[in-house]
Amino acid sequence: MPEPSWPAPILHSADLLFKLPRELRDKVYADALDAHCPVGLTEDLLPHIPPILRENPSLLPEILEVLTRLKTFNLNCDDPHAAVLKSPRVCVNPYEVRHLNITCTEYASILDHADFEDLEEHEKIYQRTVSRCDWERLLDFPRLQDLAIYMQKREDNSLNTFDFGPVLYSLRAKLPQIKITFFLSFDTILRNLWDDPRWNNGDISADTPPYRPMGFVDMSDLVAPSTDEDLNYLLEHLSDYVHTGRMPGNRCIGTGLLDESPANRRALAKHYAVKEPALLRCLMRDHFEVYRKQQNGIPEGEST
Incomplete structure (x- = not known):
């Protein structure tokens, strides 16, 4: 610079x-x-x-x-x-x-989330990851006022928040006035598919137009605190997923967005990041409670 x-x-x-x-x-x-x-x-x-x-x-x-x-x-x-x-x-x-922008890539899922029985099992896996430790170092910024996260999606499934989700809740608990904005892009996934010969019938000649990036889309609502309205929606429509840590199958980013223009990708992005935003917000809240108990040394099954 x-x-x-x-x-x-x-x-x-x-x-x-x-x-x-x-x-x-x-x-x-x-x-x-x-x-x-x-x-x-x-x-x-x-x-x-x-x-x-x-x-x-x-x-x-x-x-x-x-x-x-x-x-x-x-x-x-x-x-x-x-x-x-x-x-x-x-x-x-x-x-x-006071002001921090983070550029990062989604953390790869360690295991299929469907293999876990509950959030305690998720946390036992993710609490030992390097990515979680790096996110937790944000807690060393005690006067942070604005945090903007620019994340590239890595995998063609629901957004993985298990490494950073509890940290965002911890930041809000520690710094009630903090403003957290979250931006997501699918360019890494889509560019790799665009350049893959299998998607071009084996033709990667000079006549193939270059990939046009979509950039980042503001999806702060996905990582916002959950609401009573979110929970009521889950109890009515997705009761089988409540408190499980599981998410329903996601729409395929590649087949859905690869042939769209950058503007259309941005307009449709929220429908491909997570199929059920309310479920993700409640999952993050429940995960934070598990995280908080383990941080405080509270035995499993015991509440405060």
């Missing part, structure tokens, strides 16, 4: 800032910093600070604090070099981060 350019000079002398109270200095920092340009969570923050402020060692800690508070940080979980959640850079203090 190119370094920002700065008008010269922003301040004639950074030392003059010491004559101001901290509240006014923070306002000066906010005006001088380019807070609208997102920055990678693994990046060094120093290039994003005007040189005249960057070179003052006495001011730098509070400038970094303000910058971390104002900036939107990007984390690409699919980047093997993005290990920031495991070892954050010194200049990026998770305590001050």
Whole structure:
């Protein structure tokens, strides 16, 4: 990412800032910093600070604090070099981060969900995964206000939330004011099918048009907290699935969307992510209760 350019000079002398109270200095920092340009969570923050402020060692800690508070940080979980959640850079203090965008790929299902008897069995499997541990590191951001998740669907079945679902509920319990937005794309699935010779009668010549991506679709409602209306719908129409951790068979993403235009894919996307959104929301709620009990060491079958 190119370094920002700065008008010269922003301040004639950074030392003059010491004559101001901290509240006014923070306002000066906010005006001088380019807070609208997102920055990678693994990046060094120093290039994003005007040189005249960057070179003052006495001011730098509070400038970094303000910058971390104002900036939107990007984390690409699919980047093997993005290990920031495991070892954050010194200049990026998770305590001050307010805005975070995560790009990731759906976690592959470990087993067929139909093989599980209940959510306790799901949790015993998923609590030991690397993906769950990575998601739980979001709980180390105690002042997070905005979390945007951009997920690529990996599998042609119902959205798998078993690795990250309980963490979203934990974040809401810990940070009641947090805003969580969730965006989903099928481009990875569809692009692989588009380039597969079996879908082109063996013809992958230069005449085959390139794949046109659909991009991400806002599906925040899929991971929103469940409602009484959701539960009433399940009891009336899907009683066999209540508290089981199972989902009905999903529509086939490939056969349903491959030949559609990008605009049509976006319009139809919600019908292919999950067949029963209300069931998914209730499943996430029930899963969180199991997760919470296991985190608190409550024996199975015992409630609080």
